[in-house]
Amino acid sequence: xxxxxxxxxxxxxxxxxxxxxxxxxxxxxxxxxxxxxxxxxxxxxxxxxxxxxxxxxxxxxxxxxxxxxxxxxxxxxxxxxxxxxxxxxxxxxxxxxxxxxxxxxxxxxxxxxxxxxxxxxxxxxxxxxxxxxxxxxxxxxxxxxxxxxxxxxxxxxxxxxxxxxxxxxxxxxxxxxxxxxxxxxxxxxxxxxxxxxxxxxxxxxxxxxxxxxxxxxxxxxxxxxxxxxxxxxxxxxxxxxxxxxxxxxxxxxxxxxxxxxxxxxxxxxxxxxxxxxxxxxxxxxxxxxxxxxxxxxxxxxxxxxxxxxxxxxxxxxxxxxx
Numbered sequence: 631x632x633x634x635x636x637x638x639x640x641x642x643x644x645x646x647x648x649x650x651x652x653x654x655x656x657x658x659x660x661x662x663x664x665x666x667x668x669x670x671x672x673x674x675x676x677x678x679x680x681x682x683x684x685x686x687x688x689x690x691x692x693x694x695x696x697x698x699x700x701x702x703x704x705x706x707x708x709x710x711x712x713x714x715x716x717x718x719x720x721x722x723x724x725x726x727x728x729x730x731x732x733x734x735x736x737x738x739x740x741x742x743x744x745x746x747x748x749x750x751x752x753x754x755x756x757x758x759x760x761x762x763x764x765x766x767x768x769x770x771x772x773x774x775x776x777x778x779x780x781x782x783x784x785x786x787x788x789x790x791x792x793x794x795x796x797x798x799x800x801x802x803x804x805x806x807x808x809x810x811x812x813x814x815x816x817x818x819x820x821x822x823x824x825x826x827x828x829x830x831x832x833x834x835x836x837x838x839x840x841x842x843x844x845x846x847x848x849x850x851x852x853x854x855x856x857x858x859x860x861x862x863x864x865x866x867x868x869x870x871x872x873x874x875x876x877x878x879x880x881x882x883x884x885x886x887x888x889x890x891x892x893x894x895x896x897x898x899x900x901x902x903x904x905x906x907x908x909x910x911x912x913x914x915x916x917x918x919x920x921x922x923x924x925x926x927x928x929x930x931x932x933x934x935x936x937x938x939x940x941x942x943x944x945x946x947x948x949x950x951x952x
Contacts, residue, residue: 652929656825663827664834667818670761675775678767680789683718692774693766695722695745697733698915699922701817702778703763704871709785711909712796712867718789724762728926733762740771749773782864797864804858808865815842817872824884824930832885840888843897850896855903862907870904873897874946878916878939879923883930892950905946916942 653659658666678692694710696703710719724733724745733745742748746760752771754760764776765784775781786797797805815838822835846869849857857865872880873891880886892898904910916939924936 649929650827653825653827656927656929657821659825659827659831663831665822665825665827665831667821668759670777670779675777675780675784676767677784677787677789678774683789686718686769688720690769691718691720693722693739693768694719695724695735695748695762695764695766697724697726697762697922698918699726700762701871701875704913705778705867706763706765706781706785707913708867708870708910709782709788709796711913712794712862712907713785713788713790714909715785715788715790717791719765726922726926728922731926733760740768749776782867786864794862796862796867798861801858801861801863805863805865808857809868811842811845812865812869815839816846817868820872820880820884820886823886824880824927836886836888839886843889843894847894847896850900854896854900856900862904866900866904870901870910873901874905874914874942875919877945878919878942882937882939883923883927890951895950898950902947905943911943914942 657668660666683691694706696707707721710716710721722735722739725736727734727744735742735744735748739748740751742751744760745762745764748764748766749758749760750756752766752773754773754776758776761776763778763781765774765781766772767774775784783797786795819835819839819842823832823839826832826835846857853859856862857869876886876891881890891901905914920936920939924931925934928934
């Protein structure tokens with residue numbers, strides 16, 4: 631039986647109206663339909679003294695609470711592994727509850743079964759959103775840091791036995807230059823594409839995104855192997871979580887598909903080099919990314935179908951497709 635065109639048109643109009651309301655739940659947009667990332671409710675960051683950390687028992691170490699699918703938490707996880715902070719920080723993995731729209735702690739910590747419970751237990755203001763990553767001091771429980779931007783800088787200063795310095799003073803100006811370009815155009819840019827409310831907003835975000843990727847590719851060709859030259863730095867750490875999710879999430883779900891990543895050959899090689907750094911592969915769970923993005927973002931994937939994807943290690947370490 632053929633559905634009358636008027637029924638189809640009415641359904642399309644009703645769905646588009648409802649879609650706009652649902653998209654508002656993912657994140658705000660301005661009057662032109664451009665996605666605007668919500669301002670973080672952050673608490674001041676604190677770095678404990680080395681002597682204090684080394685004197686603590688295993689159960690007294692600060693907790694770094696992460697979510698496997700969250701790219702902002704992924705940065706902190708990378709810092710933890712690259713700087714070998716496992717001797718002074720304990721990792722706790724929160725699980726995304728798609729139905730409840732929250733992070734769940736399983737097993738619970740201090741009788742807290744959700745991240746919101748933990749925030750309240752640590753004295754965070756009631757208005758604060760319970761987000762990952764969050765760093766908690768279990769002694770007289772309080773939050774040391776809960777914003778990914780200062781978190782990576784805090785963890786880069788955290789007492790560690792690792793020799794490599796990821797935020798060296800002589801490269802901080804270069805690191806900040808990359809942050810100023812890549813945060814809005816790439817790391818937020820993929821979300822500006824995926825959460826755009828109309829075609830014009832999407833086109834603006836897509837153009838800025840791929841222009842930035844081309845600039846990075848050219849810079850790596852002229853002065854690599856890392857973004858700031860010979861040394862791996864925070865600039866690389868901040869970019870990697872976005873590019874490692876490219877084929878799994880951002881190209882198929884957010885529409886970031888104008889140019890395949892392999893057509894940026896220097897970026898392709900850069901991603902492989904970073905992926906092969908000690909401890910990095912352990913932070914990459916492509917299955918969790920697909921389940922959480924495709925499963926949780928109902929307005930972008932109302933059918934709830936989670937597609938398969940290439941095996942991550944083979945994809946990242948393989949040759950450039952010809």
